[in-house]
Amino acid sequence: MTKIPSETEVVIIGGGVVGIGAAIECAERGIPCVVCEKGTVAGEQSSRNWGWIRKQGRRPEELPLMLESDRIWRRLAERIEDVGFRVGGVSYFAQSDEELQRHIDWMEHAGQYQIETHILSSAEVDEMTGRTDRRFRGGVRSPTDAYAEPSRAVPALARYAEAKGAVIATGTAVRTLMQEGGRVTGVVTEHGPIAAQSVILAGGAWSRTFLKNINVRFPQLGVRSSAMRTSPVAPISTSTFGASGASIRPRLDGGYTVGRATAARFDLIPAAFEHFRAFLPVMWKRRKMMKLRLGREYFGPLGHHRWGEDDTSPFELVRTLDPAPDQALLTDLFRTARSLYPHLAEAKPVESWASLIDVMPDEMPVIDTVASVPGLVIASGLSGHGFGLGPGAGALAAQLALGRDPIADPLPFRLSRFGPKHAVAA
Numbered sequence: 125m126t127k128i129p130s131e132t133e134v135v136i137i138g139g140g141v142v143g144i145g146a147a148i149e150c151a152e153r154g155i156p157c158v159v160c161e162k163g164t165v166a167g168e169q170s171s172r173n174w175g176w177i178r179k180q181g182r183r184p185e186e187l188p189l190m191l192e193s194d195r196i197w198r199r200l201a202e203r204i205e206d207v208g209f210r211v212g213g214v215s216y217f218a219q220s221d222e223e224l225q226r227h228i229d230w231m232e233h234a235g236q237y238q239i240e241t242h243i244l245s246s247a248e249v250d251e252m253t254g255r256t257d258r259r260f261r262g263g264v265r266s267p268t269d270a271y272a273e274p275s276r277a278v279p280a281l282a283r284y285a286e287a288k289g290a291v292i293a294t295g296t297a298v299r300t301l302m303q304e305g306g307r308v309t310g311v312v313t314e315h316g317p318i319a320a321q322s323v324i325l326a327g328g329a330w331s332r333t334f335l336k337n338i339n340v341r342f343p344q345l346g347v348r349s350s351a352m353r354t355s356p357v358a359p360i361s362t363s364t365f366g367a368s369g370a371s372i373r374p375r376l377d378g379g380y381t382v383g384r385a386t387a388a389r390f391d392l393i394p395a396a397f398e399h400f401r402a403f404l405p406v407m408w409k410r411r412k413m414m415k416l417r418l419g420r421e422y423f424g425p426l427g428h429h430r431w432g433e434d435d436t437s438p439f440e441l442v443r444t445l446d447p448a449p450d451q452a453l454l455t456d457l458f459r460t461a462r463s464l465y466p467h468l469a470e471a472k473p474v475e476s477w478a479s480l481i482d483v484m485p486d487e488m489p490v491i492d493t494v495a496s497v498p499g500l501v502i503a504s505g506l507s508g509h510g511f512g513l514g515p516g517a518g519a520l521a522a523q524l525a526l527g528r529d530p531i532a533d534p535l536p537f538r539l540s541r542f543g544p545k546h547a548v549a550a
């Protein structure tokens with residue numbers, strides 16, 4: 125545990141990629157900041173993701189911020205060893221004409237933002253994957269897209285932020301905000317208060333729980349996603365391969381991180397009922413890829429919503445969310461990966477894990493000030509694609525907290541898009 129100072133300018137709640145991105149933005153500008161992380165840096169989603177840093181396939185509203193985030197990744201990767209950042213390209217392969225058309229339709233946005241992307245024929249996909257049977261209808265490749273090693277990258281970025289002057293306090297849960305006259309004056313941590321001009325909440329899947337306790341309505345839910353890694357195999361391409369059955373990323377250790385974007389488990393918790401209407405459209409759209417479960421989580425810490433500054437908070441009860449991976453899914457996933465990508469024939473499964481993805485009803489992040497709580501900025505709800513966007517999202521949050529010019533238009537990320545009651549206290 126790091127000794128916490130009694131005051132600073134900006135407190136950042138959460139030591140994931142977004143919180144550390146915000147700390148870098150503050151520290152590089154000489155602004156004192158403290159990151160409070162209840163567990164370890166990148167203990168949750170930020171070390172458990174696939175590591176793709178892609179522009180390809182992103183919503184057009186998100187692309188300006190993603191382009192900035194991509195620039196930050198490149199700049200930091202030049203200065204910081206151990207990020208495992210590589211520009212290997214991202215390739216998506218389609219198993220139907222309809223799927224191929226969706227990828228091709230996205231290329232219109234790529235053109236608008238000068239993102240280099242090209243169509244792959246069925247024969248070119250075979251050549252890339254080592255197949256000979258034209259199983260894929262074709263694909264789309266973005267050679268400037270990148271990836272990093274999640275378990276190394278964010279801790280390395282945190283060490284850089286520390287070297288620039290940020291305080292990173294692990295084992296330090298923030299219980300609640302301190303407020304005076306309705307304005308944020310700091311936070312109460314489990315180890316005592318820290319006075320601050322502003323607070324950035326980058327709490328990942330915990331943000332809704334934190335906000336509910338201070339009467340701010342935040343329609344965020346969690347879906348459990350499982351992934352695995354393989355033993356090393358002979359390399360076939362520098363690119364990630366994405367397909368609906370299985371997606372793979374080459375790892376620095378010679379193996380692959382394997383996952384399926386179209387499979388997730390949704391655990392019902394009280395908030396699921398509270399925000400049911402907001403989530404109905406996305407749940408309907410994704411109904412084929414969701415398993416719905418009434419799990420132990422219904423009564424667990426994410427379901428808590430009232431405690432005081434002297435009480436043990438839910439954040440102290442669970443230092444690191446470590447849900448069990450879905451082994452049935454992973455068995456099927458690994459079989460599919462080997463059938464789609466023949467070079468994995470000799471690969472062995474080495475490790476599996478899961479994480480809770482924080483999702484918003486429109487699957488877009490919130491990066492915004494909170495009208496009813498001046499001094500508070502939310503940067504959360506990255507909805508399963510925040511590793512690539514994280515450094516940019518964190519920088520934007522810090523700029524909003526400090527009243528500086530933003531790197532990208534924050535309008536698509538405003539909280540009030542879910543209705544006026546989300547911008548004020550509940």
Ligand SMILES: Cc1cc2nc3c(=O)[nH]c(=O)nc-3n(C[C@H](O)[C@H](O)[C@H](O)COP(=O)(O)OP(=O)(O)OC[C@H]3O[C@@H](n4cnc5c(N)ncnc54)[C@H](O)[C@@H]3O)c2cc1C
Nearest residue numbers: 138140141142162170173174176298328506509510511512
């Ligand atoms: C299996 C999987 C694959 C993915 N693949 C990709 C990918 O390839 N590319 C991509 O761009 N994205 C991907 N994502 C999504 C990406 O990992 C997340 O969007 C991103 O890591 C979110 O970062 P974060 O900082 O917002 O949250 P987190 O990394 O979850 O960090 C939040 C932190 O806040 C801390 N915290 C919360 N509340 C408190 C409190 N009150 N006090 C102190 N600390 C607190 C938590 O302990 C946690 O460490 C994937 C996610 C998963 C699960």
